[in-house]
Amino acid sequence: MVDGLERELRDRVQVLRLNVLSPVGRVAASAYVVRAVPTFVLFDADGEMVYYQMGFPGKAVIRQEIDKLERK
Structure with missing residues (x-):
């Protein structure tokens, strides 16, 4: 499911x-308090965290959050 979402959104987001x-993943997991896999974290163009969800929120939710970012 995550692979499909990544393919779908690759032209819109990194x-x-x-x-x-x-080692790198452990540092990031600690910095962003990752306690479950998957965890979704979205950042705006300035690098500010604007969305955080432990577990898979569903494709529709991720699309909606990305749409919000694109409207900024």
């Missing part, structure tokens, strides 16, 4: 996936 068991 998608970054991290393995929370890797």
Whole structure:
């Protein structure tokens, strides 16, 4: 499901996936308080976190949040 969403949105947003068991992933997981996999974090163009969801919120929710960012 996440793969399909990533393919669908690749022309609209930059998608970054991290393995929370890797050294870099552990640092990011700690910084963004990742306690479940998957966790979705969206940032605006200024690098500010604007959305955070542990677990899969559904494609419609992710699309809606990205639409909000594009309207800013």
